[in-house]
Structures are given as structure tokens and as C-alpha cells.
Amino acid sequence: MSRKSAGITRSKTARKTPMSADEGTVRVPAPGEGKRGEQGYLGYLLRQAHAAVRLTMERTLADLGVTSPQFAVLTMLNAYPGLSGADVARLTFLTPQTVGVIIRNLERDGAIEMTPHPVHGRIQQWMLTSRGATLLKACRERVIALEKRLAGGLDAKTEASIRRWLAGIAADLQEG
Template sequence: MMEKPPIEPPRLPKDVTRHVGYVLKRAQAALRGAMDGVLRQHGLTVPQYATLELLALSPGMSNADLARATFVTRQSGNVVLRGLQEAGLIARPAVADHGRARPAHLTEEGRTRLAAVQAAVYAVERRMVEAIPPERVAALLADLDRMAAALEE
């Protein structure tokens, strides 16, 4: 049986604006800018909105879990949680039942605010995704997951 020759790594374009990382960052920056615009109208930031979405999906998450899931430091996550709590959008116990974690939950006002903003945020994502053929969305998501996993190893 013949051995296959090694696969050569792809050659990067000389123009950095055509590198995958650059284009990916440009898309992320455009998404963030569009989300900032719609969230500002609802008095929320992207980390606050992401926290509300995650707590709707998984009530009781800790600050550390939320910080990891929203891509901020624990310190920044704590600032986000305090702001949401002061706004009446989440509730956390004053003291932890055990350890240091104080599980967070959406309040009724938090659920209402999240519902009010979701349509606007989802419209931003829909506008972005509609720029590519529908049959390529699943492959794009799978490729992005693989790229993230390759860098997390």
C-alpha cells in the first residue's frame, strides 16, 4: 500500500485582511456593533443580555459559570450581575447556601425585559445569517465549533 504524501498547510494570503482570523474578528465586531445598537434601546449591554439569555436557559448559574459562558472575567461578571440585580432583572441570595456561589435567577421583570429585547437581537442574527445560503448554515456552525475546539485544546 502506498503512503500518502503529507498535506501541506494552507498558504496564508499576504493581505492580512484575508486571513481567517481577521475576517472572523470583523464579523464578530459587526455583530457586536449591531447588537449594541438594539440593546442600548432596551438599556442593556451585550454581557447583560447574554446573562439574561443564559439564566432563562439554565436558572441558578453561578457568577463563575456565567462569566465563562459570556466570555468575561469573574470580576466583570460580578459587575454585570450586580447591575442586573440593582435593576431588578435578576435575584441572588444575600449569602451562599454552601461555598461561595450565589445562584442567580431571572425575576419577572427580567423575563419581561428579555422577551422585549429578544426579537430585536434575533433580527440582527437573522440579518447576518441570511447573507449566506441556508444550506451552508449547519456546516458553518460545525466549522466554527471545530475551530474553537482546536484552539481550546
């Protein structure tokens, strides 16, 4: 089943998006333009920014053989050693199934190892190996450069305000 283009589904009088030279195709605005800019919904703008950061991170880490979800898993296991797969999924905003695949791959590559929980034998706890710590260090150097690019042009006070705002959104909306 083919999808109808936006130019086909709208009447010519109701059209709000400029048409390109090829009448019938709608020109998609670039990031920063129209609803993809300051007039856009905050939620959309956050998602758009996240997508741009994730794509840049994927490209930055590609030659290390690490994806951004793998980086998130390594980061959380470094910060909180001994997490279960379910805990990692919650902290990284990934599905348990996705985390399961990531954990199997990282374990196969020797970056993490499993230890049984001391009380609840069915719970598997994950920790970085020395190989995983070395890999994470290489990833972090690149991600820190990306973070500096993200914060470029912000003074320390503005950056702190933005960080507080973003963390506050997560905490506030998580409660609801």
C-alpha cells in the first residue's frame, strides 16, 4: 500500500506549506524553520534535538563499534555497577528486549560480565570489565566533545539553567 504525498491530500487553497518547483511536492522545512523552529511545540523540538544528537553520536562512535544505546548501557553500568537488565532498561529508556540484546553483545565482546545477585539468585547483575571501562573511556572522549559543541555559546549559568530545566521536566512528567 503506497502512502499519499502531502500535496495530494491537501486542497490547493488550504495549503500552508510552500510548494517546490515541482508542483505537487511539499517542501519540508529545515530544522529551525517553521514548526521545526521556535514556533514548534516544545515536545517536538526536544525530540528533534534528541534525534540530531543521537545521529551525531552514532556517527561519532561508529568506528569504535559502539551505538548510542550501547554507550548509554555502558555509562549506566559504570555509574551504577551491579544493575539488573530491567534497571538498565529503565535508566536508558530502552525496552527490556533491546537491553537484553545489547547486554548479550557487550558480554560476548568482553565489555561487561554477569554476576548473580547475592540474595535473589534469579536476578543477574551486570558490571563493566576492564575492557568495557577502556571502551567507555574512548567513547566518553568523543561524547564530551559533542557535549561541548551542544553547550557552545552558553555561559555556565545558562547551561546550568537548561540542565535544571531538562531534569525538572523528566522528574515532573515522570510523576504524572
